[in-house]
Amino acid sequence: MIAASDSPRPDDGAHHDGAHHDGAHHRDAQHDPDVLSLAPTRSTRRTVLTTTLVVALLGGAAVSPLVLRPSLTGTTGWGASATTTEEGDLVTVVTLTSRAWPSATLTDVEDVPGAQAIGVWLRPRTGDPDEPLDWWPVEEDGTLVTQHRAPARFGSGEVSYAVLWRVTDCDALDPAHTPTARGTTALGTPATIDLAEPANPGEHVELLVENGVCSEGSGA
Numbered sequence: 001m002i003a004a005s006d007s008p009r010p011d012d013g014a015h016h017d018g019a020h021h022d023g024a025h026h027r028d029a030q031h032d033p034d035v036l037s038l039a040p041t042r043s044t045r046r047t048v049l050t051t052t053l054v055v056a057l058l059g060g061a062a063v064s065p066l067v068l069r070p071s072l073t074g075t076t077g078w079g080a081s082a083t084t085t086e087e088g089d090l091v092t093v094v095t096l097t098s099r100a101w102p103s104a105t106l107t108d109v110e111d112v113p114g115a116q117a118i119g120v121w122l123r124p125r126t127g128d129p130d131e132p133l134d135w136w137p138v139e140e141d142g143t144l145v146t147q148h149r150a151p152a153r154f155g156s157g158e159v160s161y162a163v164l165w166r167v168t169d170c171d172a173l174d175p176a177h178t179p180t181a182r183g184t185t186a187l188g189t190p191a192t193i194d195l196a197e198p199a200n201p202g203e204h205v206e207l208l209v210e211n212g213v214c215s216e217g218s219g220a
Helices: 012-029 035-037 044-068 203-211
Strands: 071-077 081-084 090-099 102-109 115-124 153-154 157-167 181-185 190-195
Touching: 081 203, 090 203, 102 115, 102 190, 115 153, 157 203
Parallel strands: 071 190
Antiparallel strands: 071 090, 081 090, 090 157, 102 153, 102 181, 115 157, 181 190
């Protein structure tokens, strides 16, 4: 009978040395910067940026109507006021509710049948109870106010909206015609600004007749 031997085989040492070498190589690879650069890592900064982007997209979707379609709508209970200048021009003023995010710019108002819009103003209201309801862009000496004149930026709130009209044809004035305001959004794109309260000069033919700008029976 041949007794079992506990002596290692000739190649056992080589195998052991190979395993030791493989382990050392594995440990070295774990600290090799070239290898580490290839391995995916968790980035806190990347996570924060991704979360911020998602929130911004959701927020942008919620406010997109205010960004893309600013408006000057409704009134706070007061109708349009009007007066005439010494030159025979008509000034209309009305308090409106403005809606825009974060802001928009009013550039001008289109002409209407029988009148040209030669000046536009947009003045934010302060909300002070002592603030006068009417704000006129014409000084007592007849000079025009330069502050708040278009192009005028606005956000969301209450504004005094004033237009200086030059009447060109009294018979063409039509109270049913709605003027259209033009401007730009916060993105710089053109916008047609809604005007729920038109402050149309055609609504003030009686005043124009009283002040000698138009003759009796004028208007559409």
